[in-house]
Amino acid sequence: DIQMTQSPSSLPASLGDRVTITCRASQDIGNYLRWFQQKPGKSPRLMIYGATNLANGVPSRFSGSRSGSDYSLTINSLESEDMAIYYCLQHNEYPYTFGAGTKLELK
């Protein structure tokens, strides 16, 4: 199975900060990487697809990037509504695997 190592597990940040969450893939997954946002009691919401593409309706302060086997989600100018847990997902091969999640919280 492809392991997705996500870091950090917890990320305290202040409003207006720029934050970055990273997933490292244990094998090549190309750009078959998605980022999801999940708020308490809610279903996950797709934020980024194809490693770098913004999903419909996602604010432009979110962006995705790739450097080798490292995939990153960056949020510029953090807003209160961004406080949530973020997960990466590789869907290059079965079984699909999620990262363990990053809890973004107010410092």
Place this chain on the structure above:
Amino acid sequence: QVTLKESGPGILQPSQTLSLTCTFSGFSLSTYGMGVGWIRQPSGKGLEWLANIWWDDDKYYNPSLKNRLTISKDTSNNQAFLKITNVDTADTATYYCARSTPGFAYWGQGTLVTVSS
């Protein structure tokens, strides 16, 4: 408008078979390239992909559940199903179905399943 909604038994006992239904609208599982997946999440924990079914009836499973899973579909009624045999307390979770074309852009609200004696 794409919607999905999961339904399940709520509570069941260890060793029983869990049957879940995903009823969807706004797309058809008979359309070329369309797929539906199941994902679960124990309370306070992360997401785990379980299975996928595609328009051509191709099926894929998470091997970590060791042949306990069966996914199927009813194209006429816009439903997908997941069965998990021989459940135990570790299967207690919220179960989601999601359209996997494009990959999990649309999710249901989830259904909580509790396994308890």
